[in-house]
Amino acid sequence: MTNPGAFENQPGFIPPHGGYQKLKSYQMSELVYDATVKFCDRFIDPRSRTHDQMVQAARSGNKNIAEGSQVSGTSKKMELKLVGVARASLEELLGDYQDFLRQRGLGMWPKDHPMARTVPPRPSFSRNRTNPPKPVTPPHPSDSSNALPPKLGTAQPKPPNPS
Template sequence: MENYEERPVLTRQTNWDVLFFYQKSDVIYQLSFAFCNRFIHPYKDRTRDQMIQAARSCKQNIVEGLADGVTSTEMQLKLLNVARASLKELREDFEDYLKSRHKQIYTASHSQYEAMLKYCRYHNKLQDYAPYFDQWTDEQMCNYALTLCHMTDKMMMSFLKKLEQEFITQGGIKERMHRARTGFRNKQDERLKQLETSLPAIKQALQQAQSEAEAWQKAYNDLKQRALAAYYRQADEIAALKAEIAKLKGKA
């Protein structure tokens, strides 16, 4: 029988700081913020706020989704998909920026493409990118952002597939609660059944012990009576001998 204690109701909290797609989402947000500050007018172009909010929404929904995953796999899946949607919106804004200004979207034929792809693949932390935020051109920043968005989305899809499989095999919070409660009741029922099965044997052993105790008590009483009888006989004999000795001494 399945042990309910081995299938907890609450799932383990995921440490998002160590997930590569979260680390990349942090880079994307900071890169987007720096890009907007450098290249998009704060008042004349509403795209600025939309891009920053989309980048923030991606990162924050990852955090909220993973935190909600402790109790709700369904909510976790929904929020992570919201993060993906925000990421796609941001990617579209970066592409629109390049297209509207007749700048290049790097492809495999571009001289910087392979180096950019390799750098984004093996670097996840903000400190790996922050020094370049003031050095890259707007075209470079957009292309690095697009590459990071693509990689992050791909990683999140893999993570969502993993969560989907866990949901299929383990169920959601209600199923885990039902399974835990049912397991607990089954364990109690099994223990009760064991006790009820062993009760006749215990009862028989108790009766046997009581019979043995009564036999030992009877033997003890019998031995006690014989010992007392022997004691009194010897006491009477000693008293008689003492009296006889006293008479003999009187005649002497």
Template structure:
């Protein structure tokens, strides 16, 4: 394993497992934000883009869905394959960037303003998105927002998802470099299981030796009483 320190998990009975600890992706804030983006994108496209003859609608909805679904699938597959997990998370990041560009293109095409920097509207929206990641927090606001506001909210969320995904992928990369993939985990699990079995056998042998010594002592006592 060449200096890789693999931390293996265990079942309740103590048996070693090659599976990595499951990630509850629904608790990941960037997944939650990707779900918000998916819902917002569907609403935005229904309101402000032609329903027929414009491929942008399908592209935006698919990009938003791809971001969310690849985070979910990658996190689930990560139990057995970190390589697959990192690949799918990379696809999610690419889809999120595609969605970001679509919103930015819409603002340019319509002559709308993209909010950033020392802009009060941007600062308020950035702070709201920073501290809220669930759709139910956003839902009451969406019906009151125009296309510029919705697009800027989506852009803000895209940036936050990208930043979080980038950091998460880097952490997974470091973990892979340190621990390796499924082959290293299988080897580590087998070695630990063998070591555990050796410890059990050694303990049992020690117990047998103790019992033999006790039997010998008792026999000596009995022989002494008989004499």
């Protein structure tokens, strides 16, 4: 019978893990979280369920990336599960922003929209960057909603049809 602790002293038994602050997905999710808090505080009633749900979805996306990275050394299955939860949370958040725009008759800008050029560009992250810039919330809700990253990992939705 093998000693259960025998592997603990072997170098490399638990693969490297953590370091999530250097991941582009984490850095972007942190910007999304910070911008969502500012957006919700500015444009959505703080007592509303929507305010809480949007902030919590943004937080969940951010924190699950971090937690997935931390647990990756001991469980790849759990890492994938947590990253999936992060992705689903950010998907939910995107839907909330789309709902916000649609319910107010504000369209979602395509990437080449003239107003998109007035919004400060999204930061590009280098591999060694650990302190991404904090978001600036434009004054109009349409500008603010459209300034956020479209979605981490999938295509942008189509703008609403004018009818």
